[in-house]
Amino acid sequence: MPTYHIEMMEGRTVEQKRKLAEEITRVSVEILGGSPESVDILITDVKRENWATGGKLWLDRQ
Template identity: 85%
Template sequence: MPTYHIEMLEGRTIEQKKKLVEEITRVSVEVLGGKPDSVDILITDVKRENWATGGVLWTEPRT
């Protein structure tokens, strides 16, 4: 079964992360078969100062 690596900006609550991993697991089992306990999910929270889009750090104002 799959292992998912999720990187996202920090700030999500434990409840949001719990719902996310529940839904990813549910859909994985639905689509791929197998058992829920064979789906691994690793979440990495990235500080805004360490993420940039379009050459702009996420600590900078967005226009």
Template identity: 75%
Template structure:
């Protein structure tokens, strides 16, 4: 049973998340030859203030 943990900054719509989950499941069925019911996807929304790249929080103004 494949399980995918997806971490991304908050702000995606429910429709975007539904599409992502559907596509991850579809590709897993195709590539791994598993049943859709065996694919788990866990989405974690992370606040911009809790994510940093290059030493700078995403909640700070970007250049």
């Protein structure tokens, strides 16, 4: 079964991450089959100072 690697800017609550993990797992099992225990999800919080888009750090965006 799949392993998902999710990188997102920090700031989400534990409850939001919990719901995300539950829904990704549910949809994976629905579409791919298998058991929920076979779905792995790794969430990495990235600080705004460590993420840039279009040459600008998100820390500097207003």
